[in-house]
Amino acid sequence: MPSNVSQRQNNKLESDESVRTARTGIRGRPRADALTSDRRSQILKVSARLFAEYGFENTSVRQIADEVNLLAGSLYHHFATKEDILHEILQEPLRRIVEDNIAITKLQVDAEHKLIINTITRFRRHVYDGHFDSIILNDGNFFRRRADFAYVQKAKQRVFDLLETILKDGMVAGLFHPGIDTYLMIGTIARILASAAAWFRSGDIYTSDKPASYSFDRVLDFHLDCILRMIRTPSRLNEPIPREACERLALLV
Amino acid sequence: MPSNVSQRQNNKLESDESVRTARTGIRGRPRADALTSDRRSQILKVSARLFAEYGFENTSVRQIADEVNLLAGSLYHHFATKEDILHEILQEPLRRIVEDNIAITKLQVDAEHKLIINTITRFRRHVYDGHFDSIILNDGNFFRRRADFAYVQKAKQRVFDLLETILKDGMVAGLFHPGIDTYLMIGTIARILASAAAWFRSGDIYTSDKPASYSFDRVLDFHLDCILRMIRTPSRLNEPIPREACERLALLV
């Protein structure tokens, strides 16, 4: 899954032509099979990728238009402003976060299982909603400055609230060591998962003697291990991590 | 130290006027006491702050010029390009990283002490070279795209190399548990410290029931504890963290 998306092809002429002929070929007859009203979702998909790579403010509407073979002006038939595109990109991933949290809260398992399931789920989302995740990470300053994007912070808050509940429950149940500063630990766990997923997506290789292509599962296991070491009460450190059981439950989330 | 720098005052007219009178008042007589040839370092300081807050690409030369009470064109008497300003901002913090690494390598202490000293040093740099750190973090994509900034990656590599040596030594010495995947652990530790420092600087408060103003030392202790839990061989988990001894050595670094 790790990939390097670097080549910013300057395919203006080439693609302009190819598509123009394609379009003329079906003039007046909107195909239902392919991407008809899909212009809209096509724009969303391309924008998400560009925003993730260059940042929202550093992506121009011309760049977006180029990649969907439109002229800049034509974008404004589909969206009122560039910011509206961003709003719509954020909508679904944010909804998923809320749904995940509700589902995990309802589970009838102990705090450690919930922690593991939450970790699996969050890490999966971070990795597979990669564009969303990059945007949230890279344009964090932008979202903080702009009041009309405050709902982004609200979703983040929900994630923190769930983690807080889990940590406190686990401490009461004696599963986690009693000295945990939940406030600091919540932030630390969240940042570990987000930044690890960003690394995993980018496929960044920093050390020479490990060309290393790590699988999703291996990276996930590593971080589960780290998090449980930070949190478990020492006497429980050698207990196995109920990975499979939690994995099954995580799929239902 | 945590602060919120949000207000981007639109004081163009106001400051334009006030300064113009101030300058006319001392026309022709450059004061030696204040900032004479300091124009240059003043520009660097202001630029670092702006780049850190808005990102390099989203900061305009006019913004910089405004804040040092110059016109945009005049900046080009001091620097050839906007990118040169960035190059110079990066120079010193990067040099410090290299020096830190050399100093730590030379220390005659065991791997765990080195790990702790390295953690203290890195965290301190992250927090107090805050502008540098924000730039590295926020404009990471920019640096990765641009070959003429490759030296940034090189410094990062040195940090990783040192951590790798420490981890391997500690495992051989039986101080750290033997199963550590050093490659993954290096990245995880580095990201934990960088992202924790970014959080600490921003003073971001995400949970309602903890208004919490954490001290530098408290946050550092928390992360030292987390890192050692992840790494120590279980039987050594209850040994105290030699904080003071390492703190003294870290000050010499």
Next chain:
DNA sequence: GTCTATACAGTGATAGAC
């Protein structure tokens, strides 16, 4: 639904007067 054409503010950078 897309294109042509354009408005208009902002961008990094330069030339030459003072």
Next chain:
DNA sequence: GTCTATCACTGTATAGAC
């Protein structure tokens, strides 16, 4: 060392023809 004036370009966005 700073200012004035300006260049060539890119930024988001709009109006109206097809």
